[in-house]
Amino acid sequence: MSIVEQPGDQSVAEASPGEPVSSPTVLRMVLGGQLRRLREAAGIPSDRAGYEIRASRSKMSRLENGRVSFKERDVADLLTLYGVTDEKQREQMLALARSASSQGWWSKYDDVMPDWFETYVGLEQATTLIRSYELQFVPGLFQTEEYARAVTALGHRSASPAEIERRVSLRLKRQQLLSGPEPRIWAVIDESALRRPLGGRDVMRAQLQRLIEVAELPQVTLQIMPFDSGGHSAAGGSFAILRFAEPDLPDIVYIEQLTGALYLDRHEETDHYREVMNSLSVEAETPADSEKLLRTIILAT
DSSP states (O other), X not given: OOGGGSOTTOOTTTOOTTSSSOOHHHHHHHHHHHHHHHHHHHTOOHHHHHHHTTOOHHHHHHHHTTSSOOOHHHHHHHHHHTTOOOHHHHHHHHHHHHHHTSOOGGGGGTTTOOXXXXXXXXXXXXXXXXXXXXXXXXXXXGOOHXXXXXXXXXXXXXXXXXXXXXXXXXXXXXXXXXXXXXXXXXXXXXXXXXXXXXXXXXXXHHHHHHHHHHHTSTTEEEEEEOGGGOSXXXXXXXXXXXXXXXXXXXXXXXXXXXXXXXXXXXXXXXXXXXXXXXXXHHHSOOHHHHHHHHHHHHHHO
16 A cells, blocks of 8 residues: 555554554655655756745755655645646645644654654654664663663753653653564664663663563564674764665665764665675674673673
């Protein structure tokens, strides 16, 4: 079933984490990509299209990249400008615009979640595969509540206790993704992240045990990059590669920074990171040996 053919009674806004429903973020990206292709096929420059809906060239770029929502009226005006007169095609596009304008469950956390991370959470809900390398911390989807609280407090030293709890609640809510068969999650964690006792020994020991439990899930592959491997191809830092079922969407590489994030989707960029991820998977301990190393670290913690 294509995105525009989803049943009308299925509310994207009401979908829970882990349900097989495309998130509004992904729907916006699909809609923006389709409108961009229609514009290019019609030979209309982006500034001319923007003028039609009272939008600047930069806003048109954000719209076509799915970074912001379209108004249904604007989609209708653009379809007319692009010469799309087929009523069925127009209605499909307008239905997609309505779905893309809904809010996901994560919008309830917009008081503690910056826009750049809201985009990631929206993408995360619609992935079929997440491959990641983590250098400093245990991946958020695998964190225990106490470990998540320690990491959050470390990164938000001036935040109130209530704000810390809101951020922890969001992280735990995201973990509901683990309750379904998708996405598949393939994570490589640097040993240094596992040797850093955030929250104290008891918290870290519980976190390491949690990793052993998570690794037993059928949709999870967990590997550890050991100290004795020396240098490796991802020494530059953590990243994640997201893959989607929608044929209109390319893989997206997510790189988080202190005050923002990069989203890379050009083929030459994603191909490079995919090659790095493949190398890491070969260089890291096998899943079985990674479990043995986790148990060794637990005993030493």
